[in-house]
Amino acid sequence: xxxxxxxxxxxxxxxxxxxxxxxxxxxxxxxxxxxxxxxxxxxxxxxxxxxxxxxxxxxxxxxxxxxxxxxxxxxxxxxxxxxxxxxxxxxxxxxxxxxxxxxxxxxxxxxxxxxxxxxxxxxxxxxxxxxxxxxxxxxxxxxxxxxxxxxxxxxx
Amino acid sequence: xxxxxxxxxxxxxxxxxxxxxxxxxxxxxxxxxxxxxxxxxxxxxxxxxxxxxxxxxxxxxxxxxxxxxxxxxxxxxxxxxxxxxxxxxxxxxxxxxxxxxxxxxxxxxxxxxxxxxxxxxxxxxxxxxxxxxxxxxxxxxxxxxxxxxxxxxxxxxxxxxxxxx
Numbered sequence: 181x182x183x184x185x186x187x188x189x190x191x192x193x194x195x196x197x198x199x200x201x202x203x204x205x206x207x208x209x210x211x212x213x214x215x216x217x218x219x220x221x222x223x224x225x226x227x228x229x230x231x232x233x234x235x236x237x238x239x240x241x242x243x244x245x246x247x248x249x250x251x252x253x254x255x256x257x258x259x260x261x262x263x264x265x266x267x268x269x270x271x272x273x274x275x276x277x278x279x280x281x282x283x284x285x286x287x288x289x290x291x292x293x294x295x296x297x298x299x300x301x302x303x304x305x306x307x308x309x310x311x312x313x314x315x316x317x318x319x320x321x322x323x324x325x326x327x328x329x330x331x332x333x334x335x336x
Numbered sequence: 337x338x339x340x341x342x343x344x345x346x347x348x349x350x351x352x353x354x355x356x357x358x359x360x361x362x363x364x365x366x367x368x369x370x371x372x373x374x375x376x377x378x379x380x381x382x383x384x385x386x387x388x389x390x391x392x393x394x395x396x397x398x399x400x401x402x403x404x405x406x407x408x409x410x411x412x413x414x415x416x417x418x419x420x421x422x423x424x425x426x427x428x429x430x431x432x433x434x435x436x437x438x439x440x441x442x443x444x445x446x447x448x449x450x451x452x453x454x455x456x457x458x459x460x461x462x463x464x465x466x467x468x469x470x471x472x473x474x475x476x477x478x479x480x481x482x483x484x485x486x487x488x489x490x491x492x493x494x495x496x497x498x499x500x501x
Contacts, residue, residue: 188354192361199368226402269448276436276446302412302488313491314406315399332402334489 223297223304224259227318228329229289230266237263237287239324246293249319249326253310256295258322263287290332291320304334387461390469391425391501392477394458394485394494398432398451406489413458416484420472422460429454455497469499 227246244258266286269278295306304312316331345352350359394413396403413421430453436446463473470476475483477496484493 187358189358189361192358192365195365196361196368269451271436273439276438276444278434278436278446278448278451280449302414303486304488311491313486314403314489315491332400334406336406336489 218298218300218305221297221299221304222294223256223299223306223312224292224294224335225256225312225314225331226290226292226333227255227320228332229291229320229325229327230329231283232266232287232289232325232327234285234287236325236327237289240289240291240322244322246291246320246322248310249321251310253307254295255310255318255320256293256306258291259294260292262290264290288329289325289327291322386463387473388464389459390462390464390471390477390499391457391459392422392496393498393500394421394456394483395497396454396456396485396492396494398434398448399454399492400450401452403490403492404429404452404454407454407456407487411487411489413456414486415471415475416486417474419474420460421475421483421485422458422471424456425459426457427454456494457500 240258240261240263242258242260246255246258247253248255264287265282266288267280267282270281271278297304297306297312299305306312312331312334314331314334317328318331319328320326344350344356347355348357349355396407407424407427409424409426411424413424415421432448432451432453433445434448435443437443460471462477463470468476477499479496479499481496482493483496485491
């Protein structure tokens with residue numbers, strides 16, 4: 181059997197593979213910024229789930245585990261919640277001002293979540309990869325309910 | 337009779353030594369390396385320019401109270417790629433002001449209930465070359481430009497509204 185020896189072609193392929201891997205990791209890092217050293221902590225933050233029907237809002241309980249529906253990250257446990265009217269911004273055609281108006285029979289759930297987290301000087305990460313920042317869109321899934329909204333508060 | 341030497345032999349090797357495929361791969365690798373170098377050094381002059389502290393304003397428009405509460409003096413701001421955009425040295429909060437149309441088609445300055453315009457004053461080390469200002473040597477600051485920004489607690493986008501020095 182012919183003995184395998186590393187040739188220039190093999191070496192070039194290995195270099196390409198390493199370069200592709202490094203590029204992938206760099207792009208994946210995205211807005212992770214400079215992470216620096218991290219420490220374990222607990223993060224409490226509030227997400228909203230908008231445009232819920234009454235039946236879905238009624239299923240929310242303290243203690244529910246909430247996950248990210250798209251990337252399957254564990255977002256934390258519900259430690260408190262509030263159900264409020266679902267309001268959308270509509271334009272007053274006489275003044276031009278935008279006003280918040282309640283949509284009949286639709287609700288917004290404000291879930292306060294708690295999760296173990298890794299905290300660095302530049303970000304707070306939960307479940308290894310989900311960066312908690314106010315303004316991040318979330319597609320949340322709890323037991324029997326789910327929907328889309330944003331992270332609207334973080335305990336600082 | 338002496339056999340004539342061929343440029344590419346029957347095994348596809350140049351002058352009997354180097355495979356054409358090997359050579360092509362090497363050329364591709366070198367081309368990729370050169371392209372990467374050129375791309376990452378496109379502002380080549382900024383590499384050699386000294387850094388100057390620049391003070392400028394970023395306005396985050398139409399955000400809710402939750403975002404306003406999470407931005408404070410001393411916070412560090414980055415762009416979406418992690419480029420340092422500076423440290424917040426001051427901030428002002430005002431009711432959101434937006435351009436809106438009326439039924440007659442005219443434009444007015446209007447408000448947006450529950451929304452605020454948050455203006456941050458930042459200081460960042462910049463490379464300045466031919467009048468162009470590059471925060472942290474990488475992200476060009478232009479008045480009117482929109483930059484996706486993050487802090488430790490907030491993710492949003494912001495308009496460069498003024499460059500103060």
